[in-house]
Structure formats: structure tokens, C-alpha cells
Amino acid sequence: MGSAIEAKTHKNMPGADKEADLTERIEAFLADLKRGGCGTGPIRGSGETARETTALLRKVTAQARWSSAGDLMEIIRKEGRRMTAAQPSETTVGNMVLRVLKIIREEYARSRGSSEETDQQESLHKLLTSGGLSEENFRQHFVHLKANVIEAINELLTELEGTTDNIAMQALEHIHSNEVIMTVGRSRTVEAFLKDAARKRKFHVIVAECAPFCQGHEMATNLSKASIETTVIADAAIFAVMSRVNKVIIGTQTVLANGGLRAVNGTHTVALAARHHSTPLIVCAPMFKLSPQFPNEEDTFHKFVSPHEVLPFTEGEILSKVNVHCPVFDYVPPELITLFISNIGGNAPSYIYRLMSELYHPEDHDL
Amino acid sequence: ETQTKCGTISLFSHLHQYSRKAPLTQQLSIPSTVIHPSIVRLGLQYSQGIVVGSNARSVALLHAFKQVIRDYTTPPNEELARDLVNKLKPYISFLNQCRPLSASMGNAIKYIKKEISNIPSQFKEEEAKTKLQKCIDCYINENVVLAAKAISKYAIKKISDGDVILVYGCSSLVNHILCEAYDKSRKFRVIVVDSRPRLEGREALRRLVQRGISCTYVLISALSYILPEVSKVFLGAHALLANGYVMSRVGTSQIALVARTFNVPVLVCCETYKFCERVQTDSFVSNELDDPDDLMVTRKGKTQLENWHDVSSLGLLNLVYDVTPPDFVDLVITDLGMIPCTSVPVVLRVKNLEQ
Numbered sequence: 001m002g003s004a005i006e007a008k009t010h011k012n013m014p015g016a017d018k019e020a021d022l023t024e025r026i027e028a029f030l031a032d033l034k035r036g037g038c039g040t041g042p043i044r045g046s047g048e049t050a051r052e053t054t055a056l057l058r059k060v061t062a063q064a065r066w067s068s069a070g071d072l073m074e075i076i077r078k079e080g081r082r083m084t085a086a087q088p089s090e091t092t093v094g095n096m097v098l099r100v101l102k103i104i105r106e107e108y109a110r111s112r113g114s115s116e117e118t119d120q121q122e123s124l125h126k127l128l129t130s131g132g133l134s135e136e137n138f139r140q141h142f143v144h145l146k147a148n149v150i151e152a153i154n155e156l157l158t159e160l161e162g163t164t165d166n167i168a169m170q171a172l173e174h175i176h177s178n179e180v181i182m183t184v185g186r187s188r189t190v191e192a193f194l195k196d197a198a199r200k201r202k203f204h205v206i207v208a209e210c211a212p213f214c215q216g217h218e219m220a221t222n223l224s225k226a227s228i229e230t231t232v233i234a235d236a237a238i239f240a241v242m243s244r245v246n247k248v249i250i251g252t253q254t255v256l257a258n259g260g261l262r263a264v265n266g267t268h269t270v271a272l273a274a275r276h277h278s279t280p281l282i283v284c285a286p287m288f289k290l291s292p293q294f295p296n297e298e299d300t301f302h303k304f305v306s307p308h309e310v311l312p313f314t315e316g317e318i319l320s321k322v323n324v325h326c327p328v329f330d331y332v333p334p335e336l337i338t339l340f341i342s343n344i345g346g347n348a349p350s351y352i353y354r355l356m357s358e359l360y361h362p363e364d365h366d367l
Numbered sequence: 368e369t370q371t372k373c374g375t376i377s378l379f380s381h382l383h384q385y386s387r388k389a390p391l392t393q394q395l396s397i398p399s400t401v402i403h404p405s406i407v408r409l410g411l412q413y414s415q416g417i418v419v420g421s422n423a424r425s426v427a428l429l430h431a432f433k434q435v436i437r438d439y440t441t442p443p444n445e446e447l448a449r450d451l452v453n454k455l456k457p458y459i460s461f462l463n464q465c466r467p468l469s470a471s472m473g474n475a476i477k478y479i480k481k482e483i484s485n486i487p488s489q490f491k492e493e494e495a496k497t498k499l500q501k502c503i504d505c506y507i508n509e510n511v512v513l514a515a516k517a518i519s520k521y522a523i524k525k526i527s528d529g530d531v532i533l534v535y536g537c538s539s540l541v542n543h544i545l546c547e548a549y550d551k552s553r554k555f556r557v558i559v560v561d562s563r564p565r566l567e568g569r570e571a572l573r574r575l576v577q578r579g580i581s582c583t584y585v586l587i588s589a590l591s592y593i594l595p596e597v598s599k600v601f602l603g604a605h606a607l608l609a610n611g612y613v614m615s616r617v618g619t620s621q622i623a624l625v626a627r628t629f630n631v632p633v634l635v636c637c638e639t640y641k642f643c644e645r646v647q648t649d650s651f652v653s654n655e656l657d658d659p660d661d662l663m664v665t666r667k668g669k670t671q672l673e674n675w676h677d678v679s680s681l682g683l684l685n686l687v688y689d690v691t692p693p694d695f696v697d698l699v700i701t702d703l704g705m706i707p708c709t710s711v712p713v714v715l716r717v718k719n720l721e722q
Contacts, residue, residue, distance in 0.1 A: 236618025
């Protein structure tokens with residue numbers, strides 16, 4: 001089974017129950033990830049996935065046997081590879097693993113006494129004189145490293161818990177009264193954002209239903225329960241209605257390294273229609289969705305689900321003669337996006353590369 | 368007042384909201400007893416969606432009018448030319464209430480009225496009726512059947528071997544063109560794009576697959592995924608407006624927009640009898656609202672929008688048409704030739720001069 005936790009050889013020790021429990025939790029988490037592969041999205045939202053991943057990594061840090069930072073990073077990488085292999089399209093899992101790795105590096109550097117800034121900057125001078133960080137193999141043992149890492153991971157968890165509220169708090173700065181706002185499909189972040197604004201402002205929301213899974217319907221019912229004037233339209237009417245829309249606010253599955261989006265299918269059409277009408281496109285995405293991937297990996301970008309959602313089996317006679325596609329994601333290039341709203345504030349798409357260098361270490365980009 | 372529910376979309380409050388549940392005859396101001404039975408049947412077919420499509424509706428209308436003319440007798444002291452036109456007026460408003468008239472139907476009605484008023488007074492009743500029926504047959508033949516042949520001839524020049532052609536929904540003309548091209552041994556494959564809630568593309572898919580054309584089927588939200596494979600887009604039209612805008616099934620403008628972004632040529636196929644003198648710049652001022660309950664869907668046993676009528680802040684919008692700006696359209700193929708979108712008023716003028 002290849003688990004990094006050596007549960008088998010230490011069955012009769014008191015720590016063995018905890019280790020078995022951890023293995024069980026990891027296996028359950030992987031099973032959930034695999035099941036979440038159908039088009040309606042994961043069983044839990046991406047925020048919950050991020051928190052669950054981080055909690056699991058914290059447990060691994062606490063319970064695994066390691067003596068130096070390098071060992072811990074190896075263990076985390078191994079677990080991370082297993083988790084991302086279970087559901088490659090769920091990028092938040094990989095992002096959290098990279099965050100934890102960065103935390104470990106930072107804590108190690110702090111324990112060694114060198115300041116973080118000099119480590120991060122890759123200057124030409126450093127490259128020529130010291131040969132870069134390849135000399136650093138994280139082999140030194142520090143007593144308090146474990147406690148520090150776990151504390152830092154706890155801070156990360158607190159940050160994750162507050163992301164939706166942080167984003168929703170900024171709503172009043174972006175929505176004025178009597179606006180017509182368009183959104184696509186269902187995003188918990190956008191829902192919280194709009195509900196927060198609705199407490200003080202009156203506006204109208206148009207939701208594109210996003211066939212074939214029609215998650216827009218659930219979004220519309222939730223918004224109307226908060227007394228927001230909502231209208232549901234079919235995907236085909238997006239361009240027709242766009243001339244009356246003041247702002248487009250959407251969520252996304254992933255923010256890619258170039259500032260582009262991997263979002264639910266239909267988003268590219270919305271972005272193009274918004275650009276044609278010069279309507280601002282605002283993306284509400286928490287920082288844990290930022291991924292170091294670039295969009296040019298042709299065979300890994302798209303994810304497909306069963307085409308019976310598009311052409312059901314009742315259309316029997318023609319099914320065998322027809323190709324049917326049901327892609328789940330769309331790529332939206334960064335030129336079409338006006339603003340990103342995340343838990344650390346608003347950013348232009350051109351700034352995403354900088355945020356990425358603060359969150360992840362370049363050597364970890366390929367798990 | 369169950370039909371105009373309190374949450375009707377304020378942007379479209381100037382348009383009539385259709386509902387399939389409310390029985391048709393309750394809402395009409397004209398009692399159906401004074402209407403000719405074939406017109407009543409036609410009206411019901413329109414409102415229930417049994418006869419759909421611009422060409423189909425016009426041809427059905429003309430056949431119904433032929434029936435009306437056959438059963439018509441001139442009352443004493445009346446001239447056929449004037450009386451028949453007056454007889455047709457309530458029929459036309461009845462049909463308009465069942466479902467708003469399309470541009471092609473409007474043009475057909477104008478033609479018939481003109482033909483009726485041009486009947487010389489010395490014609491006997493039987494002669495006049497035969498002449499009118501011949502005129503109607505001629506109109507259908509010229510503007511629908513022969514026009515389709517002429518358009519196919521031009522369009523087939525634009526289809527080359529190895530093409531991947533994208534079509535949207537079910538346009539009788541585009542289906543005809545593709546079948547003709549396939550019969551002339553052009554090697555191409557077709558991608559049919561469809562959209563909820565009408566899902567008309569399935570009908571087009573069936574017809575094309577029956578002929579043996581290899582097809583792919585996607586929904587309109589997968590457009591950005593499928594467009595890089597496409598070499599041409601063929602679209603049908605409901606009407607061509609005098610300012611060059613194309614009025615067609617909702618979703619057409621989106622397809623043209625995304626195709627333009629991917630640099631794929633967009634060709635619109637339209638007979639000249641669908642050209643109309645109206646001008647319109649957006650899809651709001653004049654449109655048709657279909658039954659909003661069609662948007663509801665039951666997935667995994669749960670219908671999310673089941674009780675939308677009870678929620679006052681929730682509304683459903685089911686548009687039928689939209690207008691495509693002329694800069695998204697590269698070419699319009701008509702029976703008079705291949706013209707740019709902006710030449711529509713020229714064609715209208717030429718046709719008016721002919722008449």
C-alpha cells in the first residue's frame with residue numbers, strides 16, 4: 001500500500017492506533033476525492049477540501065517519524081502525490097501540500113537563523129557565488145521545528161476558515177444600488193459575497209443555469225431565499241441579456257499561474273460577451289485556489305464526464321452513431337478578467353505571478 | 368391572474384408572457400366559433416409547439432389560407448377583393464394571439480393581401496379563387512422550395528472536403544444544404560450544438576444521422592471546447608432586419624461571437640422572403656417569451672425550481688429569439704446570391720421595385 005506511516009511493524013505499540021486511524025482518515029479522504037469526479041463537482045466544496053487536506057497534513061506532521069526537515073518534506077511530498085493522483089482536477093489538494101512545504105522551508109530557515117527574504121530572492125550574485133539553494137538539503141535537526149511547523153499549519157487553517165468571510169466583507173465596495181449582476185453556475189464564495197451586499201443594497205442578479213448540471217438553479221433558489229431579486233436564464237441567452245448587465249461576478253475552480261482561470265464550462269462565453277459589452281468581469285477566488293500550473297498542458301487541462309448528461313440513453317437509435325462530449329471546464333485567458341477579489345484583497349490578473357511566489361516555493365512546483 | 372405572476376421580469380414587462388398551462392381559448396378576445404376551423408387548428412399547433420420553424424410556420428399558414436379561400440363564398444352585394452381581405456383580418460389577429468407572427472409569415476400575409484386586392488372585378492368567383500390558390504402555390508414554390516435549391520447550390524461551393532461544420536439548433540434550410548452536400552459526395556463532418564430548454568438540435572441530429580453524415584453533439588456551454596476543431600459555422604435565420612442584424616434562435620449571437628474570437632467564418636443562410644423592414648439593435652425591445660416552466664429540470668429526483676411561483680424574488684426567463692450584430696457575420700447566402708449582411712436594405716429595395 002505504500003503508506004509512509006509504518007503501521008504494520010508497530011501494531012502492539014500505543015501509537016499504532018493513532019497511526020491506523022490516520023491511515024483510515026487518509027484513505028477515506030482519497031475515496032471521497034475519487035467519488036467527487038462526477039460533473040456536479042466534489043461532494044464538499046473546495047474550501048472544505050482545502051481544510052481537510054491541511055488537517056490531514058498536520059496530523060501526518062505530528063505522527064510520522066522524521067528527524068529533519070528534509071525527511072518531513074519527503075513524507076509530505078509522498079502523501080501529496082497520492083492525494084493529487086486520486087483526483088487531478090481538484091487542484092486545491094496540491095495547493096495545500098505546496099503551502100505546507102513552503103511553511104516547512106520557512107520554519108527551517110528561521111530555526112537556522114537566516115532571514116527569509118535573503119533566501120527567497122534569487123539574485124545573479126547568489127547564483128554565481130553560493131550555487132543556489134541546491135546546497136541546502138535540510139538535514140539539520142532542530143528540537144522545536146515540529147512545534148513550530150504545527151503552529152504555522154494551525155495559522156494556515158485559521159486563515160482557510162476565514163476566507164469566505166474575508167471575501168464577503170469586501171462586497172459593499174464593489175456593488176452599488178440598482179445594479180444588474182450576472183453570475184454563472186454555483187459558487188459558494190459568490191453566494192456569500194452577494195448575500196453580504198444584499199444586507200445593505202438592493203440589486204438584481206441574473207443567473208445562467210449552466211447546463212447540463214444546472215447548478216445555477218440551486219444558486220438562484222439560495223439567493224432568492226435571501227430576498228435578492230433573481231432571474232434564471234438559459235445558457236443560450238447569455239449574450240442576449242448581457243447588454244443590460246452592469247457587472248459579471250463569477251467564481252472559479254482554479255486560478256492558473258498566468259492569471260487565467262479554469263472555471264465551469266460556459267464561463268469563456270460569459271467573459272467574451274462581457275468584453276464585447278465592456279462590462280467588468282470580477283472573479284471571487286480565495287488564495288488557496290491559486291495553482292502554479294500553466295494552461296498549456298493540453299491533455300491534462302480538460303476533464304470529461306459521462307455524456308449521458310448531454311444525450312440521454314432514451315435517444316437510443318442514434319446514440320451509437322454520434323460522438324457526444326461533456327467537458328466540465330473552460331479556460332478563460334487573463335486578458336478578459338478585470339479584477340480578482342481574494343481574501344487578501346483585490347488584485348489585477350497581472351499581479352498573480354507575484355502572489356504565487358509568496359505562497360509557493362519554485363522548487364516545489366512539480367510535486 | 369395566475370398568468371402574470373408577481374415576479375415577471377421587469378426588463379421584459381412590455382412583452383407578453385406565454386404560459387402553456389393556461390388554456391388558450393380563455394385568453395382570446397375573439398371567440399373561436401367565428402374562426403375557420405383550419406385556422407383554429409393552425410393556431411393550436413403554433414401555440415403547442417407542434418409546428419415550429421420559420422419556413423414550416425409560413426407554409427402551414429399559406430396552406431390554411433388556401434383552405435379558407437376554397438371554402439369562401441362572396442356574400443351578395445360585396446366584392447370579393449375587399450370582403451376577403453376583411454375576412455382574413457380576424458383570422459390573423461387570432462393567430463397572433465396564439466403565437467406572435469414571424470417575419471416570414473408577415474411577408475406572406477402582405478403578399479396575399481396584395482394579390483387579393485389586385486383581383487380584377489370582372490373575374491367570376493371560381494376564377495378568382497383558382498387564381499389565388501395558384502398564386503399561393505407559386506409563392507411557396509418560388510420562395511421556399513426553389514430558394515432552398517438555389518441557396519444549396521451557392522452554399523455547396525463553400526463546403527470543401529475535410530471540413531468540420533458547426534450548426535446550431537434545427538434549421539430546415541441548413542439541414543437541406545448539408546444533405547445536398549453529402550449527396551454530392553463532399554466529405555465533411557458536422558458538429559451539432561444544442562441548448563436547453565428547447566433542445567431542437569436533437570431533431571437536426573436525427574435527420575443528419577439518418578442520411579449517414581457523421582455527427583458530434585454538444586451543448587452550447589461546451590462551445591469554447593469544441594470551436595478549435597471547427598472550420599466553418601452555418602447558421603439559419605428567422606429574419607434579417609433592415610439594419611443588417613440577424614434575428615434568429617436565442618444562442619445564435621453567442622455562437623457568432625465565440626466563432627469570431629476563434630477566427631472561424633460564420634455563414635448565415637436565409638431566403639429573401641424572410642427579409643423584413645424592421646430595425647432592431649438589441650434582443651429586448653421585441654422578442655418572444657416562452658413558457659418559463661420549461662427551464663425547470665429534475666435531476667436525481669430533485670427539482671430545484673419546483674416552487675418558483677411561490678417565491679416572489681425568483682423569476683425565470685425563457686427567451687426565444689436574439690439578434691446578432693452584422694460584424695459577427697461573414698456572409699449571408701440567399702437565393703439572390705452571396706451578400707454581406709449590410710446589403711439587406713438593397714435587396715429589400717430591389718424586391719419592392721419588382722413588385
